[in-house]
Amino acid sequence: MLTLLTAALFPPIVAADGQSGPDAFAQLDYLLDTPTETRLASGAPGPQYWQQRADYRIDVKIDDRAQRIIGSETITYHNQSPHTLRYLWLQLDQNRFRRDSDDMLTKTAPDFAHFPYKSMANLLTRQAFDGGVTIKAVQDGSGKALAYTVNKTMMRVELPQPLAGGAQFAFSVDWEHNIIDATAVGARGGYEYFEQDENYLYEIAQWYPRLAAYTDYQGWQNKQFLGNGEFTLELGTFEVAITVPADHVVAATGVLQNPDEVLSRKQRERYQAAQASSEQRFIVTPDEAKKNASSRTSVEKTWRFKAENVRDFAFASSRKFIWDARMAKSGAREVLAMSFYPNEAEPLWSQYSTPAIAHTIDVYSRYTFEYPYPVAISVNGPVGGMEYPMISFNKPRPYSDGTYWDVRQKSEDKTWERSKYGLISVIIHEVGHNYFPMVVNSDERQWTWMDEGLNTFLQFVTEQAWEEDYPSRRGEPANIVEYMVSTPQVPIMTNSESIHQFGNNAYAKPATALNILRESIMGRELFDYAFREFATRWQFKRPTPADFFRTMEDASAVDLDWFWRGWFYGTQHVDVAIENIALYQLDTGNPEVEKPWQQAEDEKQEPTLSQQRNADAQTLIQRYPQLRDFYNESDEFSVTPWDYAQYEQLQQSLTDREKALLNADKNFYAVTFKNIGGLVTPLPLRITYGDGKVEELQIPAEIWRRNAEQVTKLFVTEREITGIAFDPYRSTADANPANNAWPRQPKASRFKLFKEKEEPNPMRRNDKTQWEQPIL
Ligand SMILES: [Zn+2]
Secondary structure, eight states: OOOOOOTTTSOOOOOTTTTSGGGGGSOOGGGSOOOOSSBOTTSSBOTTOOOOEEEEEEEEEEETTTTEEEEEEEEEEEOOSSSOEEEEEEEOGGGGGSTTSHHHHTOOOOOTTSOOHHHHHHHHHHHHOOOSEEEEEEEETTSOBOOEEEETTEEEEEEEEEEOTTOEEEEEEEEEEEOOBTTTSOOSSEEEEETTTTEEEEEEOSOSOEEBOEETTTEEOOOOOOSSSOOOBOOEEEEEEEEEETTOEEEESSEESOHHHHSOHHHHHHHHHHTTOSSOEEEEOHHHHHHHHTOOOSOEEEEEEEEEEESOOOEEEETTOEEEEEEEEETTEEEEEEEEEOGGGTTHHHHHHHHHHHHHHHHHHHHSOOOOSSEEEEEESSSSEEEETTEEEEOOOOOTTSOOBSSOSSTTSGGGGGBHHHHHHHHHHHHHTIIIIIIBOOOTTTOHHHHHHHHHHHHHHHHHTTSTTOOOSSSSGGGGHHHHTOSSOOOSSSOGGGOSSHIIIIIIHHHHHHHHIIIIISOHHHHHHHHHHHHHHTTTBOOOHHHHHHHHHHTTOOOOHHHIIIIISOOOBOOEEEEEEEEEEOOOOOHHHHHHHHHHHHHHSOOOHHHHHHTTSOOHHHHOGGGOOHHHHOOTTSOOHHHHHHHHHHHHHOOHHHHHHHHOOOEEEEEEEEESSBOOOOEEEEEEETTSOEEEEEEOGGGGSSOSSEEEEEEEESSOEEEEEEOTTOOSOOSOGGGSEESOOOOOOOOOOOOOOOOOOHHHHTOHHHHHSOOO
């Protein structure tokens, strides 16, 4: 279990490969934060738990001609910590798009051996883009300028007076920035331009100067944004007024405050009706959206939204949007599920988007808590898949002829953006992020896995509840093997910006680890209880990895330190081999039993080649019988009077209890397992007996606690064992199934013959007739 030893007393002395050997079961101790009354040793928030709060009032305008954001915000910062602050830090994520940003400067050269058009477009667009925030003013409540310093993607604002614990401070920031082309650059927000009808679709995110997190565990989270470590922010209330061309439709975090001002009468009626029904309906129909797309107006409208207890705010705007909605259940709560998408997204979106939202909040609420917000939104646009409170951006849409794939065709290709299950999965994933990290407010800039891994795990559970054999990409143990044996690899517990193989490391591996924990190590009942406890404890609070590790143990009485160490702090993989099986049977001492047994064993041994070939040759003693003596005549297996006497003596020396033990007719099978991969694992086994019976059992991973490289397990049975299989249900992520069976089974596979191709030689290249026909 997790104990309370401090780092000072027990400095980290673990070897680099301390995941195996006797260290595999060492307690985590010094790897975890020392518990405090803010964060308890149980993994729960403590009596002195505190967090800051930031409330925003924002006025923002989209300049649809210049693709530019013009904004002005007032932030009220509540210092709820016991500490006095002398300055505040804000995130300026848009500065990542400056040409001289650390993100740009630290990008290493691409792999020119594999350089897709997409990467070329990204590279050139980013070099040409005039990115970054222009800060126009920073002022206190009375309009007095505040001193500030921009350091790359962070901005420090000087407080006129130190801000004591319990006090609050209001200030305002005016800014502007250009919106990036998100079809060319893999960004979390941006625009898409539709050539056919000359329209823009905006997905606006990480767009306003946002108050950085100040926490009990690391002070200001002002680590620079390099592009991967998303963010962590303070919870608060947002009141946002979004000004856009009057023919645009806006989707945003929060609840629309002024439908009377921005919706037509017909739309208002439909909007009302949608909020009273679980039946999906259009608020803007596909035909209306088509008509909107060709309208142009110089008039503007302001959409007002309010959101409570959120850590961020995002929105989308376009005159191309179709809008559908229905009420969805999350436990006892009712939530307005809505989708916004252009006609280009049809027919997939009206069929699957809103049902996927409803399904997600239904399933997630069963494993965590009820969806706490009034709306849940999915928007189609240029952003691949990105989550914000109540709203998510999801890219997949069909081809222009309305056809689409079922699943992604190859692991790295873009067909997922044109596939049905690609769409359903990304919506489940992004809507699921409302739970992790929007409500369970982990620090994404530090730990990607805490939201992506936990969320991808529940995504798998939710996908499997969508339909039987849903083609989930991540979750099943066998799917993670290729990554687990790959190099280079870093532990899951690696800072977000330094991860190798981002998707595998921070999404797939932790999700699979949790699935293994649930199905094979803790069992569903213990796991689900502990996982729900973690989510509930940390609703609207900030958990760290230690809080998660500790809670899962605290609520289940399962010591998982070995599991966290191996899967989260290590890079080894599971590969167990059944190395050897030895059969031991009891020597009865009875010469009439033992001598024939020895004789039978002796006869099992086949004669050597020399013995066989010499069999017909006449030997010396055949020719001279006078050379024979006692030993040539006697049979070593014949029972002598001495043997009987020995047995008699033995019998007399035994108590009745000892006699019963001696007569127990048991087979002792000593099965040796070798841990080739290094990552310790439970041993799920299937044993087949000579009488055809099959038995399944699971040996806990603790069998490796004294020797993590090789263990021998004894099986005592009256029956004969004819076969043992390790991991019959592929539940451990074992990397090499070929060594999992005894006796070994040949692995069947098919191979293809390929036909050699030939290029025309230079002499033939000038003459079309030579290569338009097959070359013979
Ligand atoms: Zn995600």
